[in-house]
Amino acid sequence: MADRKTPIAGKRALAYSPTPGPVIDWPESFGTRFTLFVDTEEEFDWRAQLSREARSTSAMAALPGGHARLTGMGAAPVYLIDHPVATSPRAGDALREVLAAGAAIGTQLHPWVNPPFDEPVTPFNSFTGNLPMELEAAKLDTLTDAIRSEFGICPRIYRAGRYGIGPNTAHLLARRGYRIDSSMRSRYAYTSEGGPDFFAIGNDAFWLDRAAGLAELPLSTVFTGATRAGGERLYRHLAKLPRARGLFARAGLLSRVALTPEDMPIGDCLEAVRVALGEGVRLLNLSFHSPSLMPGFTPYVRNESDLREFYCWWDAMFDLLDSRGVRAASENDLIGVLDAMA
Secondary structure, rough: OOOOOOOOOOOOOOOOOOOOOOOOOOOOOOEEEEEEEEEEEOOOOOOOOOOOOOOOOOHHHHHHHHHHHHOOOOOOEEEOHHHHHHOHHHHHHHHHHHOOOOOOEEEOOHHHHHHOOOOOOOHHOHHHHOOHHHHHHHHHHHHHHHHHHHOOOOOOOOEEEOOOOOEEEEEEEEHOOOOEOOOOOOOOOOOOOOOOOOOOOOOEEEEEOOOEEEEOOEOOOOOOOOHHHHHHHHHHHOOOOOOOOHHHHHOOOOOOEEEOOOOOOHHHHHHHHHHHHHHOOOEEEEEEEHHHHOOEOOOOEEHHHHHHHHHHHHHHHHHHHOOOOOOOOHHHHHHHHHHHHH
């Protein structure tokens, strides 16, 4: 384990850029499905520097009501909880309520608030995969053990906070019995702060470690617009030209659309779903952050009006998915199919 007095800093010469493994061939009986993985976390000031002291979980009081509304629309949410949530009595009560209603929970690792604290808090170290393997493993064990102790559950789905997967993460997850990672955000890159580059990652689920039965379910991101066939390469090129991405998006030529209500207009997301289904994507992976269920805790839901728009987004999204025969996939649905492929 890293010495507490030794800073872990500096950036790799090259960002971690995973390449997709063999695409998972979902059986016909699986149909076309969607998942909803919720980043279930503490509240913090999104504009401020990260802090170990930001551990409040008061927004978790809204989780049971939000869960009821989402499941009433046909979703099967999986709540990926981090250390402040896993160890908070208030958050634990809310989670036990949704677990009793049939929810599933997994893990989300925010290293800056997850013991052991053997590294300084820096943007680079906020990507867990940048830490030494021994420290990444120790933090993962602390979180996994906390969930097992508090809820009697062995989590099977993982997400690295800030999508901070690294070269050792898949090995560490496989050794601990995890079956699904969802740390990769398709078509995004976090290299400006030393994070990973996912531009090569598309929307199809794939095997991270086929022998261990460990699958990757990337967060869905879809290129839309008249020039969408240019996809990743064109979008990268536009970044080199001032305001080019915005100009292309406003002209209806090329937009990068993530399937989340957070800062993504519903019209754009509905078109992205139509495009993805037309391209044959069999599993769509949607997400949001749990503090968005209560006004004032994220930039996306600042007041009651924003909260109404948040739920209207989901109403429209689930209406489209239902009209296209796209059903929710629960944790058990996903792992049942993966087991059958083992």
